[in-house]
Amino acid sequence: MTAIVVHHHAEPAEDRLRPITDGLRPEAPRQGGITMAEGALRGTRLGTTSYESDEHVEPAERMVVHYDCPRGHVTSVPFSVEAEEIPVLWECRCGAEALRRDFARPEPKPERPTRTHWDMLLERRTIADLEELLDERLTLLHSTQRKSA
Numbered sequence: 001m002t003a004i005v006v007h008h009h010a011e012p013a014e015d016r017l018r019p020i021t022d023g024l025r026p027e028a029p030r031q032g033g034i035t036m037a038e039g040a041l042r043g044t045r046l047g048t049t050s051y052e053s054d055e056h057v058e059p060a061e062r063m064v065v066h067y068d069c070p071r072g073h074v075t076s077v078p079f080s081v082e083a084e085e086i087p088v089l090w091e092c093r094c095g096a097e098a099l100r101r102d103f104a105r106p107e108p109k110p111e112r113p114t115r116t117h118w119d120m121l122l123e124r125r126t127i128a129d130l131e132e133l134l135d136e137r138l139t140l141l142h143s144t145q146r147k148s149a
């Protein structure tokens, strides 16, 4: 026997009838009419905003920061005085790193050692040692691959 269960579990009438806004429900739009109304409204708002900004808002004050390229170029970059962070380095039009005038070049990042790992390795090991190690590693690698395959 198959029972078809019909849930008479309607939402409470109050929930559906409650107005979304307090009497400010928009009028039922007609096809086409709403688009024109919105367009007109948007145009008005845009115009108002631009007038207001022209009258009341001063353009942000600017300062020009000079960057000196190691090759002698000078790049002048206008920044808003409200800019939170003005970079110390700027890429010059020639591609070199230009340094902000009167600023010290930042310390090179510690994770960029001048000696490579290879250099340091060679200080402790000879090439013969390394070849032996390489052989060991390769043998290990191959045995691991065989196991996992």
Ligand SMILES: [Zn+2]
Binding pocket: 069, 070, 071, 072, 073, 092, 093, 094, 095, 096
């Ligand atoms: Zn340059």
